[in-house]
Amino acid sequence: MREHATPVAVLGTGSCAPDRVVSNAEVGAPAGVDDAWIVRKTAIRERRWAEPDQATSDLATGAARRALEAAGITADQLSTIVVATSTPDQQQPATAAFVHRNLGVSGTEVAAFDVNAVCAGFVYALDVVHALVSRSGGYGLAIGADVYSRILDPADARSVVLFGDGAGAAVVGPAGSGRGVRTSAFHFYSDMTELIQVPGGGSRRPYDPATHDAGLHYFRMDGRTAREFAGATVPGLVKQFLHDSAVLPYDVAHVIPHQPNGVMLDELAAKLDLPNATLHRTVSEFGNTGSASIPLTLDRAARSGALRRGDQILLVGMGGGVSIGLTLVEW
Incomplete structure (x- = not known):
C-alpha cells in the first residue's frame, strides 16, 4: 500500500463522450443477439462510439478541458499530463503528446x-500524477481515455456489446490538510495475461495480412473467467485495503468502480459489505x-452534487494483466 502523506487533492473533474449513440439493436444484430439478451446479460442499454475522425486524444482533450475549467486553472499551469489508455492514437508518440498539443500548453517543462x-x-495514472505533483509541485492532469470501438470484432457477442468510447480526467493539485488523495494499493496477476488481450499488432505478432485474417487485431476476453476472478478476489482486497488505511467499512460514502457490465456490478456491490456507500454506475448509458x-x-x-466535502470515496480499478488498483480519496 502507498500512503500519500503530502496533501494533494482532486481539484476538478471532466468527461467527454462521442455524440454518436449506439443502441443494443445496432450493435447486437451483427453478433446475433438482441436487446433483451444484452440487457439481461449486461444491463447495458446503449453506448457511445467515436466518429471515424475522432481519436483517443480528441476525447481525452475534451475531458481535460472540462476538468481544467472545473479546477479553475489553465493548461499552462500544468506540470504533468498522464494519459491512461490501451487504445492510443498510434504506437508512437504517446497520446499525452497530442493532448499537450491540443490543449495549447505553451511551456515545455511538462512531463507528458x-x-x-x-x-x-x-x-495508476492518478497515483503517478499524485507522486509527481507531491514531489515537484504545480498541477497535474490524470486522464483515462479509450476508443474500444476500433478494436472490437462485430461478430463477437461476448465483447462487442460491452464497450463504448469515452474519456474522463481529474486535475490534481495542492490541498488543505485532511483533504485529498489518501492511499493507493496495487495488485497484479500475471499468470492471467491471456484472460484479456489484443494478441496481434505488437512486437511478438506484428500486424500483417496473416494476423489480420486470423482476427488477432481484435480485442479478446474470457468474460466468464474474468467475472468469476473479480468476484472472488476484489472484495477481499478491498477489505484489506480499508483495514490497512484505517478506514472503517461504514465510513466509505461512495464507490466508483470500473464499469465492466451492470450485472457484474450488482454482484460486486453485494459482496463489498460497505453499508453506507453509494456504488455509482454509468455502464447502462x-x-x-x-x-x-x-x-x-x-x-x-x-457534477450531480452527490459528492460532499469530507466524503470518503473508494476507486476500484480492474483491468487486463490482470491488474487491480484501489485508491481512497477524501473529497
Missing part, C-alpha cells in the same frame, strides 16, 4: 506520457469505456 493498465489504468470508466463516472457523480 502514457500508462497502460487497461481498464484499471486511471487509478455508456457501456464499458475501459480506462475512462472510473473518471467518467467520478465526474458524473461530482
